[in-house]
Amino acid sequence: GLKTPVRAEIAWKKMSGDKLEIGLKIKNMKKGAKQEILKWIAPVGLEAKKKQKKLAEKK
Structure with missing residues (x-):
């Protein structure tokens, strides 16, 4: 995991079910x-894009 101190404010929030x-x-x-x-974030986003692309190609 990633541990780094930051100071931030919440800009937006979205509730979806229990998430x-x-x-x-x-x-x-x-x-x-x-x-x-x-x-830390980029690989997660790249994997999600790859999955979306594969799903779109199957249609």
């Missing part, structure tokens, strides 16, 4: 944390 998604407006974070966060 809650939130968007954060980051106010302050340690130097270099942005790259750490993007490296």
Whole structure:
């Protein structure tokens, strides 16, 4: 997992069933944390896009 301190406020929130998604407006974070966060998030997003593309190709 990723552990990095940030100061943020909730920009938006969305409830779907028993799951809650939130968007954060980051106010302050340690130097270099942005790259750490993007490296951690990017692979998840890329995998989701690959799955969507495969599903679209099957139709």
